[in-house]
Structures are given as structure tokens and as C-alpha cells.
Amino acid sequence: MRIAASYIPIFVARIGSGASAFLVVKLASGGNLEAGVVLASYPFLEAIGALIAGRWSDTLGRKKTLVIGYVVRSVAMLLLAWAFYTRGTPWLEALLNGVIGLTTAFILTSSLAMATDLTEVRNRGLGMGGFEFINLASYGVGYLLGSALYSALHGPSAYLVVALFTAAATPLFAKFLSETRPAAPEEGRLLFSVLPPSALALLPVWFALTSIIGMAMYAPRILRVGDASHGAVQHIVGRLGENLVVGLLFIGALALLGAGAIIFGRLADRWGRVKTFRLGLVGGLAALAVLNAALHTGLGPVEAIAVTAPLLFLTSAIGPSILALIGDEADIRYRGTVMGIYSVVLGLGIGVGSLLSGMVATVFHSSEINGIAAAALAVYASMTAVHIALSRTYNLAIRETAAIRAG
Template sequence: MRLAASYVPIFVARIGSGASAFLVVKLASGGAVEAGFVLAAYPFLEARGAFVAGRWSDTLGRKTTLIVGYVVRSIAMLALAWAFYTHEAPWLEAFLNGVIGFTTAFILTSSLAMATDLTEVRNRGLGMGGFEFINLGSYGVGYLLGSALYSVFQGPSAYLAVALFTTVATPIFAKYIQETRPAAPGEGRLLLSVLPPSAVALLPVWFALTTIIGLAMYSPRILRIEGGGLGVAEHIVQMLGGYLAIGLLFISALALLGLGAIFFGRLADKWGRVKTFRLGLIGGLLALVTLNIALRLNLGVVEAVAITAPLLFLASAIGPSILAMIGDEADIRYRGTVMGIYSVMLGLGIGFGSLLAGFVAAAFPQYEINGLAAAALGVYATMAALHLVVANLFAGKGGLALEKGVAPEKL
């Protein structure tokens, strides 16, 4: 029950994040590039916030850090709603969205540290899979909520509704969440000084995955799904409308990844972290190749994603296996700091992906979706190759730290 309770803050926060991701990219002032900068401010500042959040989580306590993040985040979201109503200034929107991202790192890092505290080696893969499921699933719910609100309000009122939801939900969960580890003043250290060596070879692939998320988050600004020419999807679009169809497509993809995270998290406990990771690595590459081919053949976005779905499911093995490997090796004294790497990679990748999407959309105004898919494949292939190079370097020095509770392997 305590493990399930540790997921509640992420559930609430990510609903707000998902809705905000859809609405910010629709409401941002300026053109394609400006919208990319406004959207990217959130993840880039989330990455920066993770360094602070990890240390606070260890030295001040998980719960204290989490509540501070929620309170400041709620204030910033209300301020951003006000900015959408009263200004058309991309720099102000980017600043406030950045503050929201910075404080979201406090919630994400603290919750992940709690989940790691409450699991052991024999079930950590499953616990991390559960965390990924809640993180992705609630983000998808929020994204669908954002698309629904925009369909109704068509303006800043949609974002104000999300900001009010976050503000009201904060005291509700804060009352029931329990601390999982006493504060340890004086033990805080910098992330890079306590990050397990095995994480280094994994970071390029993690960065690629989060970059692809950033590319996908930009898509509502350029994606147009209408009622004609979509084959099996035509009736769904006619019933729901274009914006809700986009939200439904997004939540379906995230739900698939979330369910896969639970399945492969358990597999990582039984079969091995590294083997599971490799399976996901291959699945991700094949999924992007298939997506690009489908779009090149002029299939609709819905059909292309549907064809890619089985391989996308395989790609979901990457997240929980990485989190389990890092969690196994993290020193309990600095666990909050170490697990802050999750927000760092999430923020850097999504931020880079958002900026890249803005430039791709500006460069290829008639082929934006194809351009985003090609960019995703290019980034993933490059980072996968870099991962193999770094892993081989480690192997030449005697390999990485062995997995705990499973057969020894080398990355």
C-alpha cells in the first residue's frame, strides 16, 4: 500500500503536465520556433531542478521536497494562465513554463526516490515498471484532458482549468503521503559524484527516448486529423473531432508503453536487467523504421502508429530496466540524488526534442510529420550507436557493475 501511495503525487502531477503539454503548444505566442522555445523551457528547467531536488530529497526529506515543489508549481501554473489571458509575450510564457518544469522535478525525483526506498532487488524492476506506468498513463490522461478542454474553450480558459485542478489537488494528496526515509542533513552530494558507472553507457539511449517524447509533444501544433481519407480512423475522428482524436492517439500510445513497462519490469527481475534493456533497444529502432516507412507510403498518422504498436510495446522495456539497474547500485544515503537522473534525462531530451521539432516544422512546412519521424529515427540511431561505443569501452576495462539477483552480464 505504501508503494502504491508513493505513486499518487506523480499521478496528480503528470495529469497536469500532460494537459499543459497540449495546451502550451497550442496557446504559445509567436511562430513555430517561438513555440518550440516556450515548450522547451519546461523540460530544460526540469533537468536543472533535478540537481536541487535530489539533494533536498536526501537532506530535507522526500515529503518536504515534494510538497515544496507542488506549492510553487501551482502558483506558477496560475501565473501562466494569467499570462495567456493578458499578454502575447513568448519570453514570459517560457519563463513561467520553466518555473513549472523546475518544480515538477521536485515531485518526480522525490516520488521516484520513495518508490526505490520501498522496493528491493527482487522486485525493483516491477516497482520501477509501476512507476513508469503511472508516469506515462497519467501523462496520457492529462494530454487527453487538455485536448478535450481546448475543444470546449478554444483558449486560455482551458489552461486555467488545469491550473485550478493542480492547486486543489495539492493538499488532498499531501495529507496522506508518508515519508519513506528520515532526512539526513549534511549527506547531500552532487549527482555526478554518486551516479553509478553503469548508468553512463545507458544515458545516450535514455536521451534518445526522451528526445522522441519532445518531438511528439510538439505535434499538436502541426498535426491535423480530419474526417476524410483516414480509413478505419475516419469514424472515430468524425465522432470526436480532430483535437480529441489527437489526444486519444497520444494516450493510446502512452498506455501501451505504460503496460509494457510493468510487463518488462517484471521480466527484468526474472530474466535480467541487461537482456531486457537490449530487447527494448532493438524494439525501439525497429519501431521508428516502421513508422517512417508507413508515413512514406502515405498512410495516415493513426494507421502508421497502429502498425508500429507491437514494436513500440517492445521499446517500453528500456525505461524500467534502466531505472532498476540504477536503483540497484544507488547508495541509500544518496538515493534521492541518484534518482534525480530521471528528471535530468527527461528534461534534457524533451527540451532538445521540442526545439528540434520547432526547427523541423519551420524548415519543412509541407512535410512536418514526416520530418519529425525522420528526426526521431536519426536521433535514436545516433544515440544507440554511441551507447554501443561507450558500452564497449567499459567492457574493455572489465565491464560494468554486475546485476544483483540475476545472472552476471556485460552491457
């Protein structure tokens, strides 16, 4: 029951984040490149916030760090809604969106540390899979909510609704959520000095995966589902509207990844962390290759993603296996600091993906989606090569931590 309660803050936060991601890219001032900058400010500042949040969650407390993050985040979201109403500059919008990302890291890192506190080696893969499911599924629900609000309200009012929801939800968990562990000594170390050795080899793959998420978040800016689709899909777009269909497409992909996170999290406990991670690594590479091939043959985005879905499902093995491996090896005194790496890489990856998408969309005027898909494959393949090179060059053996500790 306590492990389920630890998921509540991230559930509420990610609904707001998902809705915000859709609405910000639609409402941002300026052209494609400026929209990419506004969108990217959130994840980049989230990465910086994780460096602070991990430390605070250990020394100040998980719950206090969470509440601070939520209060400041709510204020920043209300100010961003005001900026959209007054048609502020892209730089003001980027600043406020960055503050929202910074404080979201407090929520994400503390919630993840709580979930890690409440699991043991024998069930940590499942616990991390549950965290990933809530993280992805609630983000998808928020994204669909954002698309629906934009379809209904057509402007800044849609973002104001999301900001008010976030502010109103804060007391729901601030009162009932309990602390999971005592504060660590103040002389604790910083994030990169307490990372387990295996993290260095694993993080390039995690960066690649989050970069692709950033590219997907940018897609509503340039995606024209109806123009590129045929038959039943075109009929659905005509009935529901393009914005809502994009939201449904996004939540469908995240629901698939979230369900896979639970299944592969349990597999990581039973079959092994490393084997599960490698299964996801190969699945991701195959998924992106098939997606590019499908788009190149003329399939629309919806049809191409449907063809790719089984391989996309395998990709969901990466997240829970990496989190379980790092969580197993983390020093319990500085677990919050170590788990902050999740938000650091998540923020950097999504930020790079958002900026890269803006650049690709600016260059490829008539084939933006094909260009972004090709960029995603290039990033993933290059980061996979870096992962392999690091493992071989520095002899970083990624151990089956669950088996070692169980024995």
C-alpha cells in the first residue's frame, strides 16, 4: 500500500506535464525553432533541478522536497498561463517553462527515491516497472487531456485549466503522504560521485530513449495526421479532429510502453536485469529501423506506428531494468542523490530531442516527420555504439545485481 501511495505525486505531476507539453508547443510564440526552445527549457532545467532535488531528498527529506517542488511549480504554471494570455515573448515563456521543469525534478526524484526505499532486491524490478507505468501512463493521460482542452478552448484558457488543476491537487498528497526514511548526514556527496560503476555504460542508452521522447513531444507542432493517412484513419480524423487524434496516438504509445514496463520489470526480477536490458536495447533499434522504413514506403504516421508497435513494446524493457540495476547498487544513505540521475538524463535527453526536432522541422519543410524519424534512429544508433564502446574500453561489467545479492 505504501509503495502505491509513493506513486501518487508523480501521477498528479505527470498529468500536468503531459497536458503542458501538448499545449506549450501549440501556444508558444514565434516559429518552429522558437517553439523548440520554449519546449526544451522545461527538460533542461529539470536536469539541473535533479542535481538539487536528489541531495535535498536525502538531507531535507523526501516529503519536504516534494511539497516545495509542487508549490513553486503551481505558481510558475499560473504565471505561464498569464504569459500566454498576454502574448509574452518566447524568452519569457521559456523562462517560466524552465522553472516548471526545475521544480518537477523535485517531485520526480523524491517520488522515485520513495519507491526505491519501499522495495527490496527481489521485487525492485516490479517496483520500478510500476513507477515507469505510472510515469508514462499519467503523462499520456495528460497529453490526451491537453489535446482535448485545446480542441475545445483553442487558446490559453486550455493551459489555465491545467495550471489550476495542478495547484488544486497539491494538498491531496501533501497531507497524507508519509516520509519513507530518516534524513541522511549533511556531509553526503554530490550526484556523480556516488553513481554505481555500471551507470556510466547504461546512461547513453537512457539518454537516447529520452531524446526520442523529446522528439515525440515536439510532433504536434508539425504533424498532419489526416493529410498523410488513408481509409479508416482519415475517417477517424474527420470525426474527432486532428489534435485529439494526435493525443490518442501519443497516449496509445505511452500506454504500450507503460504496460511493458510492468511486465519487463517482473522479468528483470526473474530472468535478470542485464538480459532484460539487452532485450529492450535490440528492440528499440529494430523499432526505429522499421518505423523509418514504413514512413519511407509512404505509410502515414498512424499506420507506421501500428506496424512498429510490437518492437516498440520491447523497448519498454530498458527503463525498469536500468532503474533496478542502479537502485540495487546505490548506497542506501544517498539513494535520493543517486536516483536523481533519472531526472538528469531524462531532462537532458528530452531537451536535446525537442531542440533537434525544431532544427529538423526548420530544415525539412515538406517532410518533417520523416526527418525527425531519421534523426531518432541516428541518435539511438550512435548512443548504442557509445554504450558498447564504454563497456569494452573501461571494462565496465554490468552485473546481474539481483542474483549476486540474492546469493
